[in-house]
Amino acid sequence: xxxxxxxxxxxxxxxxxxxxxxxxxxxxxxxxxxxxxxxxxxxxxxxxxxxxxxxxxxxxxxxxxxx
Numbered sequence: 001x002x003x004x005x006x007x008x009x010x011x012x013x014x015x016x017x018x019x020x021x022x023x024x025x026x027x028x029x030x031x032x033x034x035x036x037x038x039x040x041x042x043x044x045x046x047x048x049x050x051x052x053x054x055x056x057x058x059x060x061x062x063x064x065x066x067x
Contacts, residue, residue: 002040003047004028005054009035013058014051016044021065 002019006027017024019040028037041047044066051059 002042003044004040005038005047005051007035007038007051007054007056009033011058012056013060014054014056015060015062016047016051016066017062018065021062023062023064 004017004019004021004024005014006017006023007014024037038047038050041050048059
């Protein structure tokens with residue numbers, strides 16, 4: 001399984017999701033000015049590191065796919 005990060009600009013959030021998360025599957029191709037999906041990462045640690053590097057104020061995991 002791989003991991004992705006959704007970065008939301010207006011809310012200053014970066015959330016780590018797994019690549020089979022329903023939110024990612026349904027929204028990965030959306031074009032939006034609010035944010036973007038990162039490339040897939042092989043490990044959770046890589047995705048978490050990327051989320052921290054975004055500089056967003058709120059870094060967390062998806063409450064649906066990662067518990």
